[in-house]
Amino acid sequence: MGAAMTARLRSAGVEVVLWNRTPERAARVAAATGARVAQSAREAGAAGPVVLVSLADDAACRAAYEGPDGVAAGAGPGTVVADASTVAPQTAIELAALVRESGGGAMLDTPVSGSVPVVERGELTVMAGGDAGDLDHARPVLDVLAKQIFHVGDHGAGATMKLAVNALVHSLNQALSEALVLAERSGVDRATAYEVFAGSVAGGPFVQYKRAAFERPDEAPVAFRLDLVGKDLDLILDLAARAGAPMPQAVTNRRAVADAVAAGLGDEDMSAIARFLRDRT
Structure with a gap:
């Protein structure tokens, strides 16, 4: 999903900085799309103003966000992290607090409905939980990927x-x-x-x-x-x-x-x- 999102964003002329827990995967996607590869999750988180996250589960998200080299440490004021992972609502709430407390950034839980072909057509459905103003900040990026964006409530509501x-x-x-x-x-x-x-x-x-x-x-x-x-x-x-x-x-x-x-x-x-x-x- 992350690779498809990268390709879609790059085809729309959006600059993308990649990080993956498996560096070889990031390198392959970067070579195919012209994206740049970050050396850490923190570096990717600092490359905003919008940071997209798409990971397999709660444990993977926590590992990517936490610690001095994590996404949360890199996401400073003015940066919005839009997390498209499918996780427990409580995990989304806790990660939003971590982003706010660690670097001063904001986070939305923005899971999506749709498969890779839907991403390629820019027709995802986004379910966003978090502050409406932060969602407006992230919309220029999300609009490239999505046909519909629903603001469904506070942190955790998207999840x-x-x-x-x-x-x-x-x-x-x-x-x-x-x-x-x-x-x-x-x-x-x-x-x-x-x-x-x-x-x-x-x-x-x-x-x-x-x-x-x-x-x-x-x-x-x-x-x-x-x-x-x-x-x-x-x-x-x-x-x-x-x-x-x-x-x-x-x-x-x-x-x-x-x-x-x-x-x-x-x-x-x-x-x-x-x-x-x-x-x-």
């Missing part, structure tokens, strides 16, 4: 909304996988079944943009790893427990993802749930 959206996305993924395998096992050609799904009342954006992954799973690139789906569902169920919100479908989805990951599909795209079900007797 909360992203988990709610992903609860729906992961439920759609599970339901689509089950329905497709049902049609196949009952003798309907896979492509024909998917054509019907796409043309039906259920054929919303998720069904449309995941079509290649479900119809030709051996050819389509990995857009969202199944092990990260499991991470999301853990965050969703933890938030549900804190909020007192019953989510029986999310519990079932988490169990199905755990079974698929245990079967060796953790590095596969989320659509591999269909392959997992297809292979079961």
Whole structure:
């Protein structure tokens, strides 16, 4: 996701300074896009005025923000950190406080909805939590990446909304996988079944943009790893427990993802749930 964001920003003429926990990855993206590579997260954080963060989980975010060489130390007054990572709301709240206390900068939790192709088209949906003025400061950069930007509340609200959206996305993924395998096992050609799904009342954006992954799973690139789906569902169920919100479908989805990951599909795209079900007797 970070590489796709960099490419999109550079194509729009935005100067980009990169940092990655794996320097070789940053070097490859920089060579492909003309971005500059920072030597530390602090250096990247100081290169603002807008700093975008996109990392895999809460632990990765904390490691990148904390310490004398972290993002928080580099983000000084006038800098807004817009974090697109999917993390727990409490993590977003704590990181915002760390940025403010360490370097005097501001932070927004700005998780996004959309896959790499959506980034490439500049059509992400951004769910922003934090100060409205800070969001206005970050909009010139976010507008390059996003079709829609929603200010949903204070720090943590963006992270909360992203988990709610992903609860729906992961439920759609599970339901689509089950329905497709049902049609196949009952003798309907896979492509024909998917054509019907796409043309039906259920054929919303998720069904449309995941079509290649479900119809030709051996050819389509990995857009969202199944092990990260499991991470999301853990965050969703933890938030549900804190909020007192019953989510029986999310519990079932988490169990199905755990079974698929245990079967060796953790590095596969989320659509591999269909392959997992297809292979079961």
